[in-house]
Structure formats: C-alpha cells, structure tokens
Amino acid sequence: MDTLLQQLLNGLVLGSLYALIALGYTMVYGVLNLINFAHGDVLMVGALAALSAIGYLHGAWPGLPGWSLLILGILAAIPVCVALSLLIERIAYRPLRHAPRLAPLITAIGVSILIQTFAMLVWGRNYLTFPQLLPEAPMHIGGATLTVTKAVVIVLAALIMAGLLWLVNRTRLGRAMRATAENPRVASLMGVSPDSVIAVTFAIGAALAAVAGVMIESTYSVAHFYMGFIPGLKAFTAAVLGGIGNIAGAMVGGIVLGLIESLGAGYIGDLTGGVFGSNYQDVFAFIVLCGVLILRPSGLLGERVADRA
Amino acid sequence: MPEAASARRPARAFAGAAAVAVALALLPILAGAMGDAWVRGLCFAALYVMLALGLNIVVGFAGLLDLGYIAFYAVGAYVYALLASPHLTEHFPALARAFPGGLHMPIWAVLPLGAGLAAAFGILLGAPVLKLRGDYLAIVTLGFGEIIRIFLNNLNAPLNFTNGPAGITLIEPVHIAGLDLSHSTTVLGLRVSSVLMYYYLLVALAVLAIVVCLRLQDSRLGRAWMAIREDEIAARTMGINVRNVKLLAFSLGASFGGIAGGMFAAFQGFVSPESFSLMESIIVLSMIVLGGLGHVPGVVLGAVMLAMLPEALRHTAVPVQQWLFGRVVIDAEVLRMLLYGLATVGIMLYRPRGLWPAPRHGVVAAVTPDRPAAAAGASHG
Numbered sequence: 240m241d242t243l244l245q246q247l248l249n250g251l252v253l254g255s256l257y258a259l260i261a262l263g264y265t266m267v268y269g270v271l272n273l274i275n276f277a278h279g280d281v282l283m284v285g286a287l288a289a290l291s292a293i294g295y296l297h298g299a300w301p302g303l304p305g306w307s308l309l310i311l312g313i314l315a316a317i318p319v320c321v322a323l324s325l326l327i328e329r330i331a332y333r334p335l336r337h338a339p340r341l342a343p344l345i346t347a348i349g350v351s352i353l354i355q356t357f358a359m360l361v362w363g364r365n366y367l368t369f370p371q372l373l374p375e376a377p378m379h380i381g382g383a384t385l386t387v388t389k390a391v392v393i394v395l396a397a398l399i400m401a402g403l404l405w406l407v408n409r410t411r412l413g414r415a416m417r418a419t420a421e422n423p424r425v426a427s428l429m430g431v432s433p434d435s436v437i438a439v440t441f442a443i444g445a446a447l448a449a450v451a452g453v454m455i456e457s458t459y460s461v462a463h464f465y466m467g468f469i470p471g472l473k474a475f476t477a478a479v480l481g482g483i484g485n486i487a488g489a490m491v492g493g494i495v496l497g498l499i500e501s502l503g504a505g506y507i508g509d510l511t512g513g514v515f516g517s518n519y520q521d522v523f524a525f526i527v528l529c530g531v532l533i534l535r536p537s538g539l540l541g542e543r544v545a546d547r548a
Numbered sequence: 549m550p551e552a553a554s555a556r557r558p559a560r561a562f563a564g565a566a567a568v569a570v571a572l573a574l575l576p577i578l579a580g581a582m583g584d585a586w587v588r589g590l591c592f593a594a595l596y597v598m599l600a601l602g603l604n605i606v607v608g609f610a611g612l613l614d615l616g617y618i619a620f621y622a623v624g625a626y627v628y629a630l631l632a633s634p635h636l637t638e639h640f641p642a643l644a645r646a647f648p649g650g651l652h653m654p655i656w657a658v659l660p661l662g663a664g665l666a667a668a669f670g671i672l673l674g675a676p677v678l679k680l681r682g683d684y685l686a687i688v689t690l691g692f693g694e695i696i697r698i699f700l701n702n703l704n705a706p707l708n709f710t711n712g713p714a715g716i717t718l719i720e721p722v723h724i725a726g727l728d729l730s731h732s733t734t735v736l737g738l739r740v741s742s743v744l745m746y747y748y749l750l751v752a753l754a755v756l757a758i759v760v761c762l763r764l765q766d767s768r769l770g771r772a773w774m775a776i777r778e779d780e781i782a783a784r785t786m787g788i789n790v791r792n793v794k795l796l797a798f799s800l801g802a803s804f805g806g807i808a809g810g811m812f813a814a815f816q817g818f819v820s821p822e823s824f825s826l827m828e829s830i831i832v833l834s835m836i837v838l839g840g841l842g843h844v845p846g847v848v849l850g851a852v853m854l855a856m857l858p859e860a861l862r863h864t865a866v867p868v869q870q871w872l873f874g875r876v877v878i879d880a881e882v883l884r885m886l887l888y889g890l891a892t893v894g895i896m897l898y899r900p901r902g903l904w905p906a907p908r909h910g911v912v913a914a915v916t917p918d919r920p921a922a923a924a925g926a927s928h929g
Contacts, residue, residue, distance in 0.1 A: 274683045334897055341613055342896050344683050345837055348615075348830055349892030356885045360878065468826075472694075475687060518702050525691035532688055533676045 241382030246505035247498065248380070252389045252458065254497020255396035259451035260474030261481070261489035262403065263444030269420040269484040270433075270440050272340075273332060276347035279471020280354040281324050281445050285316035286452030286462050287362045290369055292316070297370070305372035309457065312372075316449035323354070324445030325438055333434075358464040366463045369456040392454045399450065400490050403443070407486055416440060420484065469521065473500075476528040482538025491539060499523055572755075576747045587743045589859035591815060593852045594750035595808050598757045600835045600851035601844065602804025605761070607833065608842030609770060610797035611777030613686040615829050616673070616693025620802040622700060622824035623669050624662035624809025629716040629819045630709075631658050639708040655722050659810045666806025667799035669696075674798030678791055693829055700821040715820025722749065722814045730817075746815050753811065757804060761844045764800070773797055774842075834892045840902030849904050854891075858884050 260282060267275045292315035293308050303311075331350045335343045373391065377384040407413035415436050418426035423433040455470060456462040473496065481492025504520035531538060579586035603617045630636050631653040637644040643651075653661075673692050677685055704712030721730035721742075729749065732741045764770045772793045775783035784790050813819050831854065839850020858880065865880040878886070895902065 274687065331893055331897070338900065340683065341611075342900055344613065344686060345833070346893050346896040348833070349889045349896065351889075352827075352830065352885055353889035353893065356882055356889060359882060472687075472690070476691075479684070479687070519698065522695050522698050525695050528691050529676060529688055532680055532684055536680070536684070 242505060244381050245383040246501045248383050248385055248389070249505075250498035250501030251494065252392050252497070253501055254477075254494035255393050256451050256455055256458075256470065256493075257474045257477045257497050258490045258493025259396050259399065259447045259454075260470055261477040261493045262400070262486065263448050264475050265478040265481070265483055265486060265489040266416075266440050266444050268478070269486075270416065270423070270437055271332070271336070273343050274347065274475065275327075275332075275441075275444070276344060276471075277327055277331075277350045277354060278444065278448060279467035279469075279474070280351050280358070281320050281327075281467070282448040282452040282455075282470065283462075283464060283467030284323055284354060284358055284452075285320040285445075285449035286456045286466060287358060287367075287464070288319040289313060289316040289449075289453045290367060290456065290462050291362075293370065293372070305370075305374075308370075309372045309453070313450055313453045316453055317446045320445040320449035320452075321442045324441045324448075328438060328441045355464055355467075362464060364464060366461050369460050369462050371460065372457060388454075388457050392458060395450065395454065399447065403447075403486065406443075412436075412439065473524045476524045479528060480531050480538055482540040485538065485540050488538055488540035495539070496524060496527060499527055572751055573748075576744055580741075580744065584741070584743055585862075586859060587741075587747055589856055591743065591747050591750050593855035594747070594754040595812055595815075596832065596835060596851040596855040597754040597848050598804055598808040598811075599832050600839070600847050601757045601761045602801045602808070603832050604801075604836045604842065604844070604847045605764070605773070605804070606797050606801040608836055608847065609765065609773040609777065610794060611773075612794065612797065613683070613689070614798075614801070615686050615690035615826070615833065616696070617689070617801070617805060617832055618824045618826070618829040619673075619693040619696035620666040620669060620805030621809040621812065621828070622696055622821075623666045623802075624806030625813040625819045625823070626700065626710065626716070626809075627662040627665055627806070628658050628810035628813040629719050631661070632720040632814070633716055633718050635711060635716045635718075652720065655724065655810075655814070659807055662810040663803040663806040666809070667803040670798040670800075670802030671795055673802075674795045678794055690826065690829075693824075693826060697821050697824055697826075700824070710821075713821060715818060715822070717818050719813050719817045719819070721817065722746070722811075724749070729814075750811060750815070753807065757807075758844060758848060765844060769793065769796060777842075831888060834888050836902075838891055838895050838903060840905040843902065843904060843906035846902050846904035846906070850902070854888070857887065861887075 260278065263278050263281075264275060267273060267278070289312035293312040296303060296308055296311055327350055331346045332343050335346060373387040375386065377386050378390065407416060415426065415431040416439070418429065418431055419433050419436045426436075427433050451470070452467070455466065474493065477492040477496040478489045479492070480496055481488025481490070483489075500520055500523050503523040504517040507515050507519060508517060576587045576590055579590055599617070599621060602620070603614065606612050606614045606617070631651055633651070637647060637651055673689065677688050680688060700710045701713055703709040704714075710716070721728060723729070727733065727745075729745045730742050732739055733745070734740070772783065772788045775786065775788060776790055776793060780790060812823075832851075835850040835854045836847045837850070838854065839848065840846025861880040861884055865878070865883050866876055869876050869878070
C-alpha cells in the first residue's frame with residue numbers, strides 16, 4: 240500500500256510537470272495546428288537561465304533565503320523563454336504559416352538543433368548541479384514521503400492551471416484566443432488580430448515552460464542542454480492523450496500520463512518477474528501515445544482531430 | 549528528366565555511366581592522397597546515400613514524415629552484429645553447443661536477413677499508423693525510434709541479447725569469395741588497403757540503391773506513392789490501394805536502412821545504441837530536405853554534402869579559427885550541428901524544395917485564376 244501511495248504521489252508530481260509543458264503544445268496547436276517542436280528546448284533554456292541567475296544572485300547576496308532565490312530564478316527564466324519563443328515564432332514559423340504542413344515541422348526541428356547547440360556553447364555540455372533551495376526534510380503522508388520541492392510543484396501547477404482556465408474562459412483575451420483557434424479569418428473580421436493572439440499564445444506557453452523547466456531542475460537537482468527533449472516529448476504525448484488543442488485535455492492528459500509512467504515503472508518489475516525493470520519507464524509514454532492515436536485519435540477530451548493532420 | 553532523356557540515347561547513356569564509374573573508382577585514390585580519413589569519410593557518405601534514399605522513399609515519394617528511420621538502420625546493424633560476432637555464443641551456451649565453431653554467417657545470408665527484418669519492422673510500424681497523417685505520424689515514428697533504442701540499451705538483462713550500452717564488439721569483417729576485407733591485399737602488384745575495398749563495396753551498393761530508386765520512381769508503385777503524397781483521397785479514387793502502397797513504402801524504405809545498417813556494423817566492427825539516436829534520424833532527414841525531397845539526384849547530393857561535412861570541418865574549422873581568433877572557439881562537432889540546424893531552417897525558409905529539386909510536373913494545370921502560383925509552388929515541400 241505504501242508503494243502505491245508513493246507511486247501515486249510521484250506520478251502526480253511528474254504529471255503536473257507534464258501538464259505545464261503540454262499546455263504550451265496544446266495552445267499553439269489550437270491556434271496554428273502546428274507542433275512546436277522547439278518547445279522542449281525553450282524549457283531547457285529557461286531552466287539554464289534560471290540556474291545562471293540563481294548562481295549570480297547567490298554570489299551577489301549570499302544571505303538570500305532559498306525560496307526567494309527560487310522565485311527570482313523563475314522570474315528571470317520567464318522573460319528569457321518568452322523572448323526566445325517569440326523570436327522563434329517570428330523567424331521560423333510566421334513565414335511558413337501558409338506553407339505545406341511538413342515545412343514548419345522540419346523548420347522546428349532545425350530550430351531545436353540550433354537552440355541546443357547554442358545552449359551547449361553557452362552552458363557547456365556537462366551536467367550542472369542545481370542547488371537545493373527548499374528545505375530537504377521530507378514530509379510524511381501516510382506511509383509515503385514527499386519533499387517540499389515536490390509539494391511546491393503540485394501546488395504551483397494547480398494554481399497556474401486554474402489561472403489559465405480563468406484566462407481562457409473568462410477574459411477578452413481568452414475569447415480572442417478561442418475565436419482564433421476556431422477560425423482565424425473570421426476572428427480577424429471580428430476585430431481580433433490573429434498575429435498578436437498567436438504571439439500571446441506563444442508567450443503564455445513559453446512562460447509555463449519556464450516555470451516547468453525551473454521546477455524540473457529543482458526536483459531532480461541537475462540541468463543540462465539536452466534536458467528539454469524527453470520532457471518535451473512526454474508532454475506532447477500528454478497533449479495528444481488529452482486531445483490536442485484542448486486546454487483541459489492537456490491538464491488531464493499530463494496527470495494521467497504521469498500516473499501511468501510512475502505506476503508502470505513501480506510495478507513492471509513485479510509484474511514481469513524481473514524481466515523488465517524501471518529502466519523501461521520511458522517506453523510507457525510512447526506505447527500510450529501509439530495506443531491513443533490508434534484507438535482514439537481525438538484523445539480523452541478531444542473532438543475531431545484525426546483528419547486535421 | 550535527364551535520366552529519361554539519356555535512356556533514349558543508349559550510346560550516350562553508356563558513356564555517361566562509364567564516366568561516372570571511372571570517376572567513382574578514381575575518387576578514393578585522390579582522396580587517399582590526403583589521408584585515409586577521407587576515404588573513410590567517403591565510405592560513410594556511401595552509407596548515408598543508402599540511408600537517405602531509403603528515407604526518401606517514405607518521406608519524399610510517399611510523403612509520410614518518418615522521424616524514427618534510424619531504428620531500421622539499428623535493426624540491420626544489430627542483425628549483422630549478432631550473427632557475425634562471438635557475442636551470442638558467449639552468452640548462450642546452448643547456441644555455442646549448436647555451433648561449436650562460432651557463428652560465422654556469410655554476408656550473403658546476413659544482409660538479406662537484416663533487410664528482411666528491417667522491412668518487417670517497417671510494416672510493424674506502418675500498420676498501426678496508416679491512418680495518421682503529417683505531424684502525428686512524425687511523433688509516433690519518433691517514439692518508435694526511441695523505443696527501439698531503449699530496448700537496445702536495456703536488453704542485456706536478464707538475458708544478454710544486445711550487451712546494453714556497451715554495445716557489441718569483435719564483429720567479423722566482410723568476406724567475399726575468400727577475400728577478407730579487413731586486410732589489405734595486392735592486385736596486379738598494387739596494394740589495395742582495407743578501407744579502399746570497403747569503399748568499392750559500399751559505393752557499389754549505393755549505386756545499386758540509386759538505380760533501384762530511379763526505377764521505383766518511374767514505376768507504377770512510384771507513381772502511386774506520389775499520387776498519395778499529393779492527394780490521398782484522389783489517389784484512392786483512382787483505384788490505388790492506399791494501405792498496401794503505404795506499407796510497401798515503409799517496408800522498402802526500411803529495407804534500405806537494414807542493408808546500410810549491416811554494412812555499417814561490418815565496416816565499424818562495433819555497434820552500440822549510441823549510434824542510433826534521434827539525432828541520426830534528423831541528420832538523415834536534413835540530408836534529403838537539403839538536397840531536394842523526392843528527387844533522387846538531389847537526395848544523393850544532400851547525403852554526400854552533409855556526410856562529408858564533418859571530415860571537411862575537421863580539416864578546416866580548427867586551422868581557420870586559429871588563424872582568425874588565435875584559438876579554437878567552437879569545436880568541429882558543435883560547428884557541424886550548428887550548420888545542420890542553420891541549413892535545415894534556411895533551406896525551408898528560402899529554398900523549400902531543396903538545392904536540387906525535382907522538376908515540376910503539372911504546374912501549369914495547377915495554376916488556375918483563383919488558386920494562383922503560390923498554391924502550386926507549395927504542392928509538396
């Protein structure tokens with residue numbers, strides 16, 4: 240029972256992170272029908288920028304408490320990610336908005352290589368250690384343990400997602416975003432500027448990626464130039480699982496995928512008599528992805544999607 | 549099309565083929581004068597030509613974006629590695645008893661086996677994803693490539709099939725008709741080095757791949773692929789069995805990868821999962837995008853250019869930077885990735901049909917007053 244509770248908690252942490260990243264994919268897909276392949280790399284740049292900022296702040300004012308460093312790190316990462324994401328949109332995606340579908344995807348792959356290479360030049364190719372900023376003493380819930388960092392991940396993700404739902408469903412900007420997602424041309428006739436809505440969408444996605452990036456590195460205490468790839472891929476899976484283009488779907492998909500992975504990794508060893516171990520954790524996401532796309536291509540909460548691609 | 553034009557004049561076609569053959573035969577001797585590393589580079593260029601042509605069948609001809617193509621290369625490489633190295637007999641005593649002299653499968657058995665198994669994996673991947681299009685397909689194939697790599701990395705316990713991240717060593721070199729390609733030999737008093745023999749073998753295979761691709765392109769099947777690429781519904785209406793034709797694209801493309809993989813294993817004498825990362829899939833994709841998606845000469849050009857780039861950079865990047873800045877600012881490997889990224893983005897933005905694109909068919913018909921040239925130019929990219 241303790242293992243179950245522990246794996247559920249781990250899954251919830253993992254799932255919250257996936258959900259934050261998945262939102263970036265799903266919102267961009269909603270308005271542009273484009274998979275922003277470079278989203279994971281935006282996250283990586285945010286994480287490394289935060290690491291540098293925290294290092295600088297800690298050197299300048301050694302007395303600053305850990306939690307304030309974490310907040311300042313996130314606040315430093317957000318503008319970096321937003322600027323990078325807007326730049327990518329402007330240079331690599333906007334000129335190809337009416338090109339055949341494969342073109343922006345291939346450009347996105349190229350952009351992803353470029354960002355990784357630049358990050359490698361700036362921050363080096365070694366694993367960097369992220370300092371332990373929050374108290375290390377774990378909390379005990381039932382028979383399971385939860386570190387403060389992981390609890391913060393869950394709470395922060397929940398708050399952000401609630402805020403995002405409010406933004407999309409209750410504000411003028413949210414209405415403009417939904418209108419653009421529905422039909423950009425008609426939306427522009429109604430006084431919505433698709434270009435600025437698309438830019439705002441990229442910016443919001445990038446800000447969420449920045450938060451997710453900093454939380455990932457503080458959960459695992461490492462950062463390096465390749466750290467965005469796997470979370471990006473998993474988060475995309477989560478977005479598809481929930482129904483791509485659907486904001487609530489990305490949240491549900493993220494949490495469900497996190498739980499599947501963590502339960503799968505926790506129990507696969509027992510179930511298969513030790514033939515497969517937790518080192519197959521990464522396979523689950525892909526199997527889930529293939530399964531969802533084959534059985535229910537529109538995702539858990541999605542509508543029609545299969546023919547859009 | 550130049551191929552078709554020369555085919556109508558057999559004498560000219562033969563002369564052209566002979567000239568190309570002589571050039572390909574003399575090339576490594578010129579390159580060898582600059583060092584054996586260049587000949588090795590040419591060997592890898594031939595391998596990448598095969599890979600790029602295989603991926604071009606899937607992406608260029610049939611229009612199905614495959615980001616996990618390197619998995620088939622891995623399948624071919626591991627089939628060769630397992631059947632021509634002491635690894636299996638060392639770890640499975642039963643097998644060692646069955647083959648007391650060790651496993652020494654000849655290349656003529658291993659290559660078709662690798663190609664066949666890769667083709668089977670191609671169908672395995674293709675069958676469930678037939679209904680997906682465009683970017684969904686790209687992500688699923690990417691996931692497939694990663695799954696294969698994760699399995700290669702982890703299938704060393706409890707039964708050691710792949711030896712995990714350490715990879716398989718001591719792979720036997722190619723033997724053809726009693727000739728061991730790993731040792732230099734003497735022909736008519738001239739010393740022919742091992743790498744040179746591999747060069748001729750690989751180039752022969754690459755030329756074979758080019759011929760097969762050119763013939764496929766003009767075949768009924770090739771036209772069916774292009775019809776599906778342009779408009780799947782219209783193709784179906786014309787009586788094309790979309791499912792079978794797509795599966796054929798996946799399996800044929802995969803078999804090219806399988807053969808290239810087998811040759812890679814034999815040439816290197818060593819395979820490990822590291823060689824089959826997503827980045828390799830992306831590099832092969834950049835080759836065909838750079839050269840000209842769907843156009844065989846363009847794909848060959850792109851593959852040779854990008855495959856020779858590391859060798860060229862190794863010889864130029866360091867001295868040029870030392871001359872410019874007095875020290876090495878960016879090492880050659882990083883510079884290569886930088887150039888790949890820039891090339892992919894730049895080509896897509898400014899020359900979306902590649903450096904040497906396919907001649908356009910039917911553009912005139914596509915330009916109608918209410919759908920002007922932009923739509924026709926964007927018909928495939």
